[in-house]
Amino acid sequence: MAAYLLRRLWQMVPTLLGVVLLVFALFKFFGGDPAEIMGGLNATPAQIEAIRDQLGLNEPWWVQLGIFLQQIATFDWGRSWATQEPVSQLFASRLPATLTVMAPILLLDTLLAIPIALGVAYVRGSLTDRVLMVVTTVALSISFLVYVIVGQYLFGFQLGWFPVQGWSDSTWTNLTTYVPLPALLAVLVGVSPQTRLYRSFFLDELGQDYVRTARAKGLPEGRVLFGHVLRNAMIPILTNVALALPGIFVGSFLIEVFFSIPGLGREVLLAVNRSDYPVIQAVTIYLALLTMLINLATDLLYKAVDPRVVLR
Numbered sequence: 001m002a003a004y005l006l007r008r009l010w011q012m013v014p015t016l017l018g019v020v021l022l023v024f025a026l027f028k029f030f031g032g033d034p035a036e037i038m039g040g041l042n043a044t045p046a047q048i049e050a051i052r053d054q055l056g057l058n059e060p061w062w063v064q065l066g067i068f069l070q071q072i073a074t075f076d077w078g079r080s081w082a083t084q085e086p087v088s089q090l091f092a093s094r095l096p097a098t099l100t101v102m103a104p105i106l107l108l109d110t111l112l113a114i115p116i117a118l119g120v121a122y123v124r125g126s127l128t129d130r131v132l133m134v135v136t137t138v139a140l141s142i143s144f145l146v147y148v149i150v151g152q153y154l155f156g157f158q159l160g161w162f163p164v165q166g167w168s169d170s171t172w173t174n175l176t177t178y179v180p181l182p183a184l185l186a187v188l189v190g191v192s193p194q195t196r197l198y199r200s201f202f203l204d205e206l207g208q209d210y211v212r213t214a215r216a217k218g219l220p221e222g223r224v225l226f227g228h229v230l231r232n233a234m235i236p237i238l239t240n241v242a243l244a245l246p247g248i249f250v251g252s253f254l255i256e257v258f259f260s261i262p263g264l265g266r267e268v269l270l271a272v273n274r275s276d277y278p279v280i281q282a283v284t285i286y287l288a289l290l291t292m293l294i295n296l297a298t299d300l301l302y303k304a305v306d307p308r309v310v311l312r
Contacts, residue, residue, distance in 0.1 A: 008299070012292050019288040024068050027277055028061060068281075077282040082274040087282045090267060097167065098263035100174050101255060102248040104183050109190040110241055116191070117198035118225060121206060136192035144189050148258050151185040165260035182255045197240060201233040208232075234305045242298035246291050250283070 052058050059067075071077050077087035120129045156164035162181035168174055205211065206229055214224045249264070256266035264283075271279035 005296075005300075008296050012289075012296075015292060016285075016289060020069065020072060020285060021065075023281055023284050024065055027281060028064065072285060078278050080271070080276055080279050082271070082276045082279075087278050090279065091264065091282070091286070094262060094264040094267050095249065096171070097174075097261055098250070098256070098265060099248060100171060101179055101182060101261055101263060102252065104175070104179060105186045105190065106241070106244055106248055108183065108187045109194050109244075110237075112187065112191050113194035113198050114230075114237065117195045118202050118230060120195070121199045121202035122221075122225060124203060124206075133196070136196050139189065139192040140196075142189075144185075144254060147185045147189055148182075148254065151181060152258070155181055155184075165258075167261055178259070178261070182259045182261070186252070186255060194240070198233070198237060201236050202229055205229045205233050231305065235302055238298055238301055238305065242294050245294045246287055249290055250287055 075088060079086055080090060083090075116132070120132050123129050152164045155161045163178060164181070166178050168178070210228060210232075211224060214228055215221075219227075250268070253265040253269040255261065256263040257269065267279065268283050270276070271283070
């Protein structure tokens with residue numbers, strides 16, 4: 001296990017280096033001139049040249065690449081061009097709000113979709129199965145923006161159950177007051193594709209020979225479903241959850257913008273609109289590294305879920 005872990009960590013180095021070089025090349029050779037963006041339309045050539053000297057843009061590209069690598073190694077991304085706030089501080093201040101919203105959404109999506117999918121897979125072809133598949137198909141066909149608008153109007157303005165917008169410094173207040181409405185709407189959207197996907201996983205396992213053998217031995221249906229079918233379907237389920245995990249740490253700009261949540265997703269959207277290159281570059285590298293670490297953790301979980309998995 002230790003040798004596998006060290007080998008995978010070592011393999012991340014060239015992958016991350018490739019991402020770094022790609023990001024640097026895209027912003028250096030294909031993006032707009034940062035000095036002109038920061039200077040604005042009314043900046044004089046002298047002012048633009050001063051900004052270029054201040055940012056080190058007049059240095060050769062290999063010197064700029066060295067500075068970029070140094071920033072990544074030291075986790076010092078400099079300051080946001082728009083707000084002059086240190087990028088590392090921006091991450092630290094925005095990430096808690098994003099996690100407060102996104103973590104419950106992913107948890108509820110998974111905890112609701114698994115038993116629902118297992119239940120409809122068990123009664124495949126029944127009226128319940130058909131009705132639920134129609135409902136999930138309709139839910140998938142509606143844009144999340146429609147859910148947000150209708151949900152805010154109905155639950156916020158008409159019924160008054162939840163505040164439409166707002167945030168506080170108290171995590172408990174946020175979880176009990178401001179998170180329920182966006183979480184409810186996101187789960188209504190997210191549980192439908194998860195249910196359909198997990199249903200296909202369970203149907204595939206229910207058709208295997210080991211299920212017929214377990215039933216032939218007289219095992220209770222509950223043990224067959226939860227002890228055999230669910231456990232063998234956990235590997236593709238873990239893979240799907242791992243694909244969604246990076247979104248927890250990046251956030252959803254739709255949720256954060258429409259519900260006025262000061263999270264990382266809204267900050268990324270603002271950075272794109274402002275052409276705030278330091279923030280965009282930092283988020284890109286941060287997301288790439290986070291994705292690789294989550295994939296590694298998922299591979300280790302495969303072994304815990306199914307001892308037959310060999311890590312090589």
